[in-house]
Amino acid sequence: MPEKKKIPKSAVSRLSLYLREVTRLEKGGKGKISSTELGDYTDLTDAQVRKDLSYFGQFGTSGAGYDIPSLKEAIRKILGKDKIWPIVLVGAGNIGSALLRYPGFKNQGFVIKEAFDADRKKVGKRCGDVVVKDIKNISDIKKNGSIRIAIIAVPENSAQDVANTLVKVGIRSILNFAPVVLRVNSGVTVSNIDLSTELENFSFILSSQEAP
């Protein structure tokens, strides 16, 4: 077994890219791919592709390229995509309800099974495939013991409290849309989707370019 924990996050992100491309190519009927081609599709060097795939054992024979169906299945398994991952979402506002209606997650094996909000106007409403529940009942997800992933899409002033509660009820991975740095135990993984930070990187670059 490869030692998965030592693999850097950036390599895991690139595996996601490779998986996307080989899934697309397999649909198109392609059977084999070289590291150079896969690098072209993902804007990476062939050396990078070979290095990333080597973390996970031997996928191809040198020179002959990778067998696309085998590579796809191997990456799917490495990424844990050989099963369905249930998700709880907290905060059914603008962003949260768009995510509830977004078909992309389910197609990828990530299924939002539960949604919670503190706003009485939202509680009880159907959104996508779920009915929004009262945040007070969040410990209900313990009954559905398999949920380990949460999405936080609440305002910044309540995000930390929500995160604390989620960790108590067994969540181990949090995708956080609130513009705040969440403090969690070391066993919990947080990824921040911070759109303002991305835009500020743009305004930084653009104003540098415009500067005299």
Add this chain to the structure above:
Amino acid sequence: MPEKKKIPKSAVSRLSLYLREVTRLEKGGKGKISSTELGDYTDLTDAQVRKDLSYFGQFGTSGAGYDIPSLKEAIRKILGKDKIWPIVLVGAGNIGSALLRYPGFKNQGFVIKEAFDADRKKVGKRCGDVVVKDIKNISDIKKNGSIRIAIIAVPENSAQDVANTLVKVGIRSILNFAPVVLRVNSGVTVSNIDLSTELENFSFILSSQEAP
């Protein structure tokens, strides 16, 4: 003048974090902050904070801490946030229309001024502060010559075409929600918001932990 272009993107992202915190603290009436405190708020070391801020010249006196209003104004200026940035959004589907209604951008000085879609059902509809226009008329944004930032929220199979068109009409920075690697000229910056990749990082970690 500091040489802005040599600053790594990661440092610029941390400046965004610092700005968020000092803005919050200023509202709370706080006047000064040490690098240690700012590090505590952002989950970074005090050495990291000092290093990042030193890229941009001298903000504080050693030992006395940083003056919060001055630090805030300096970071705002560095990030180009001393002005309003108009944005064009392409793709008014689930995610796109949530972004159009999201008040967070405007509060941060990023204003979606134009929205386009190829779907006739969406064209002509008001969404947030704008009316969605036909993608065929996208070159209209040239008339409004100041738009340099775009958000792409179209399906993956049309994202590259949209990107090509946007670059032709003067866009220099693209926030891309489509799950595809966009190819653009070297003068154009692309940031990808890839939610599936984030979730796949979680499923990777969780399945590693569950493995025997």
